[in-house]
Amino acid sequence: MDIVKLVKKARKGNDEAFEQLIGTVREKLYRTAYSYVRNEQDALDIYQDTIYKAYTSLKxxxxxxxxxxxxxxxxxFKSIDFIRKDARYFTTDDEDIFTKIISSEDIESIAISMDLSEAFKFLDSKYKTVILLRYYHDLSIKEIASILNYPEGTVKSHLNRAKKELRPILKEGYMHE
Known part of the structure; x- marks a missing residue:
């Protein structure tokens, strides 16, 4: 069903429509939260808080x-707030977020994802956010700018800097302009 129709139904109190809406983004939301907090329970808490907030503020x-x-x-923003409030410094270590993101059965794809995961550990968090939104959520520069409240030029700059930081870490051929 069309997202716009589902939103309109959910606004009118149709819980099934809201559940269908969440079903379209469930996996990406959880993985995005997990990429920030690197802990399953914390990611689930953030995910659930986000769903509740979306439900109560859909109008x-x-x-x-x-x-x-x-x-x-x-x-x-809930993920970033959690990190700040929890007073723990989260880095991108230990877990293979890209191994989970790239779920191809192809061995070559798995090797690529492992390289991406290793490289991802070295990214500054502001670059990680932009990379996740651009390449995992497939959002446009304009959408990312809107989400992060950045000018579009800043988003482009962050993407370029992230690519520059990733380029020497990744094997040749994985990063294309």
Missing amino acids: TLKKPESFSSWITKMLV
Whole structure:
């Protein structure tokens, strides 16, 4: 069913429509939260808080077609708030987020994902956020700028800097312009 129709139904109190909406973003939301906090339980807490907030504030969504970006923005900020409030410094260590993101059965793809995971550990968190939103959530520069409240030029700059940081770490051929 169309996202816009589901949003309209959910706004009218149709819980099944809301559940269908969440079903379209469930996996990406959890993985994004996990990429920030690196802990399954904390990621689930952030994910559930985000779902609740989305449920209670769905009427504030101005553009129903932007549901995915809207809820992702909530999740990113909840993740960042969690990190700040928890007073722990989270880095991108130990877990293979890209091994989970790239779920191809192809051995070559698995090797690539392992390289990406290793490289991802070295990225600054602001670059990690932009990379996740761009390449994992497939959001446009404009959507990322809106989510992060950055000018589009800043998003482009962060993407370019992230690519430059990743390039020497990754084997030749994985990063294409």
